[in-house]
Amino acid sequence: MLRGPLLRLSRSHKIKNLVTTAPLSSGVVERFIAGETSGDAVAVTRRLVGVGLLAAIDYLGEDTADPSYADTVVVAYLDLLTRLREAGLSASAEVSIKLTALGQQLRDGPQLALENAELICRAARKADTAVTLDMEDHTTTDSTLETLRTLRKEYPETGAVLQAYLYRTEADCRDLAEAGSRVRLCKGAYAEPESVAFQNRREIDKSYIRCMKILMAGNGFPILATHDPTLINIGLQLAKDYGRGPRDFEFQMHYGVRPTEQLRLANLGHAVRVYVPYGTDWYGYLIRRLAERPANLRFFVRSLITKG
Ligand code: FDA
Secondary structure (H helix, E strand, O other), X not given: OOHHHHHHHOOOHHHHHHHHOOOOOOHHHHHHOOOOOHHHHHHHHHHHHHOOOEEEEEEOOOOOOOHHHHHHHHHHHHHHHHHHHHOOOOOOEEEEEOHHHHOOOOOOHHHHHHXXXXXXXXXXXXXXXXXXXXXXXXXXXXXXXHHHHHHHHHOOOOEEEEEOOEOOHHHHHHHHOOOOOEEEEEOOOOOOOOOOEOOOHHXXXXXXXXXXXXXXXXXXEEEXXXXXXXXXXXXXXXXXXXXOOOOOOEEEEEOOOOHHHHHHHHHOOOEEEEEEEEOOOOHHHHHHHHHOOHHHHHHHHHHHHHHO
C-alpha cells in the first residue's frame, strides 16, 4: 500500500522543499487548494454556493511550535469570518480548525488551543455560522475531544470529526450521537500504527458503516465525509431506514474531488458541503490528498518534472 510510506516520506525536508517551491499554479495544487488568501477562499465559496453547495473553509496550517503563529491563525480566521459575513455567505459557509495550528502541542498547549478556539467560535457565532474541530493524528484525539466538550458548553453548535480507522471510534460515536451534536465521520488521513488503527481498507470501511449506523440512529446531526461511492449509497439507505430526510444529515467532500458527484447529490436535495482549504501552508494537506489516490500522485510528479 502506497499511502503509509508516502505520508512518512513527506516528512523529509528535501521532499517538502521540492514540492513547495513548485509554483502554486501547478495543476494539482490548484485543483485541491482554493488559493493563498481569504479573498480566494471567499471567491471559491461564492462559486460553490452559486451552484447549490455549502462550504467548510480551512485556513491551512498545522502542528505549530510557535505561539505567535497560533495568533496569526486566529487573526486569519477572524478576518475570514468578517469577509464571509460581509459577502452574505456565512449562512452557507462554516469554518474548520486544527487545534495543533492553534498551539495544542506547545507547553500548556491544550489551554492555549482552547482559548484560541474560543475566539474563533465567538466570531463564528457573531457571523451566524459555526466551527468544526478537525481531527489530527491519534496522539491528539483525547485532547481534541476534551476541548470539544468544553467549547460545546458555550458553543453547542461546534462540530467534531471522528476517524473510522481508529478502534476507539465506535465508542466515541456513541458518546457523541446526542441531541445538538454534529459529527463529521471520515475514514482518517494519517499514517497510524496497528496498535490504534485498522490498517486494512475493508476493515476501515466496515468500521465506517458501523459508525454511520450509530450516528444515523442517534439524535445528533450525522455528517458523512467521504467520496467513496459504496459508503455514500449505504449512507443514503441508512438515512431512509432511520427516517432521516435529505436535510437531516449532510455529505461533505473535498474541494476538487468528485465535483460531479457533489452536484448530483445536491441536485437530489441533499445538503453537500465542500471542504475548501486555503493559505500558503498547503504542503501537509496536499500530500494527504495525493496519498489517497496514486493517479493524483503520478500526475503531480509529472508536473513537477516538466516545470522544474
Ligand atoms: P477513499 O480514499 O477510499 O476514496 C474513495 C474514492 O473516492 C476513490 O476511489 C476515488 O474515486 C475518490 N477519491 C478519494 N480521495 C480522492 C482524491 N484525493 N483525489 C481523487 N479522488 C479521490 N481526515 C482526518 O484524518 N481528519 C479530518 O479532520 C478530516 N476531515 C475531512 C473533512 C472532509 C470534508 C473530508 C471529505 C475528508 C476529511 N478527512 C479527514 C479525510 C478522510 O479521512 C479521508 O482521508 C479522505 O476523505 C479519503 O477517504 P474517502 O472516504 O473519500 O475514501
